Amino acid sequence: MVVVVDPQLAGVAGNMIIGALIGLGAHPGKVVEVMEAAASYFGGVDVKVSDVKRAGIKATYVGVKKASIPHFKYPEFLEKIEAIDHPLIDDKMISFSRAVFHTIAQAEAKIHGKSLDDIHFHEVGASDAVADVFGAAFAYFSLGLDGERVYSLPVALGGGSTTSAHGRIPIPAPATLEILRGAPVRGGPARMELATPTGAALLVNMVDEFREFLPLTRIVEVGYGAGKMDPDFPNILRIIKGSKSLEEDKIVLFETNLDHLSGEIIGNLFDDLIGEGALDVTVTPILMKKNRPGHLLRVISRLEDQENILRRIFKETGTLGIRAFPQVHRTILEREKIPFKVNIRGEWTVNFKVASLDSEIISARIEYEDAKKISSKTGIPLREVIRIAEEQFKDWVDGEPD
Template identity: 50%
Template structure:
């Protein structure tokens, strides 16, 4: 099971996360009680939930109205008040981590110590309600037992009015909070990602992906934002069975027309030894009808520069093309050992089993095991492969 948080279009805010989780089944009556109680230690808020339509999409709007403004607290005093709330320990701990994310970002942006960050920079009573509410819904839906995947966040653009004056969008604190995340500019001249929503997102997500992985959706929740655009200002959260794995790879390629077959074979093995995930060589026709080869290498990001360095040194090429952050779908796999009888002898054979949508899509015996059996029994390799494959149960 997996949870996909999708802020690619409408951005993200604390109340949008809560709305989407209510849409997925979180108890809105209990949420209202918890949110108003938590905020009462800092001010007073009134919480309500409403089903609304945002550009044709039915979504849940969590309205948090601050009816009594809170005084200004320094960060340490603020955290002490959060920790004193009569709530489950795991809710308090995660909420504190979220506020620390915001406070650390603010302290870096303003060049101050964490202790000097003021309450209004961390969040007023409505932000307390948002964070506590989102974390309560997180545990109410048992999201801590699922993988949570975050897709890129739409940030918006233009300028926004803050306690520190007019700042560019995304606000500096948002940029600081979202370090390491995938972000998108636009698509409007307006703020789409708030510091509170961004901090909750970073705390919730186990994995950050650039593209939606292979999934089998079970339920979808939509949390509405307060703004109206020519697109739906909603956050989408998908509960799904993850039917395929995926990762990010870099694809590196270059054309070759001056190496011999032996040299290309050496290069092939060399690149695999140096950390390439896969290497392929394809015959091509180059300019002026010269015969050549297309060398394509799949590499993880952390070894990409090393692989490129090896290619330049070994090939002497003048140019290498790089397609970074390419999403690669991967079937789930496992290795299973089986005892198989061939020609009245018993052999241990390792099978590579591939799964997609929880169904077996391939079960192949390892070549080296088939080779050993063929050499021992003097049977043709093709026949051994057929016998072993047919006997897999």
């Protein structure tokens, strides 16, 4: 299962996250109970959950009315968070909430040039912010999303200016920008605050990875959380739950043009790069400038092996430059090695590399070294060994009971 948060049209706020999670099945009554219980330590709130429409789209709105705006220094604020006691609030929720507020505090400290101990929580330390963080935490954990891969699409920030405890400030707020440092963001589509510090801090603590587009998934369910305002665009946050039959991993792709190496050196390069951890190495004949014949070397690497492989390419080829395509997403089938007994002038135990999609075998190939060993021992051509072995494996699969 995968989860995708979609704040690319209307941004993100704490109550929008809660509304979307309720839309995915979090219990609204228990969410309200947790929000009001946590906020009671900070002056109290009144929470109402309702169905609304934003630009014609039905969504869940979580309205939070605060009773007061207390001012706490960060250490005192954390002490009050730790003191929260309620049957529905467990240690995981406390720890998660602390992390969210720590994210906010770090941003505020950097912006104002102060230490964490000297930071005062104003709006973000108010009872409604505490309610939002604990309500989102309860809904998140109650749905089991902490055990899933969570993605986020780019965040819409809004624009213009607004009034805060520090006076008139630009939108997005400085804290919001600091919290979302490194995440893909965009301005607009309205002159209003769309991404709040609390919403941004919840997002970065829930999300494993930001993406420009939806990852490959089969959509199972969508929850819609509404913002307070009803402008001329859908002021909603979507959270999408999907199933994933195909796995993805991140790789780095290196390539360089070679026009000065002999076939022997290029052949040896294969073994060297595989020894450094390369996942794949290919060499393609090409025609270079001034009609010089050459080769295109392409190497696929895991992220953790990229520096060693890069150094090896430079050292072995003497090339002056290498093109790198970092963090390419590669979709892969589920793969495993299966031991199998073949009968080719005797019985041999070999390994088959098997790839599956939705529990159906898509590809099954005998390991090259095993096939080569049988060919060497029996004198049967390698291509014939591979053909016989793979036919026997297919007969075995087709003969298995459902």
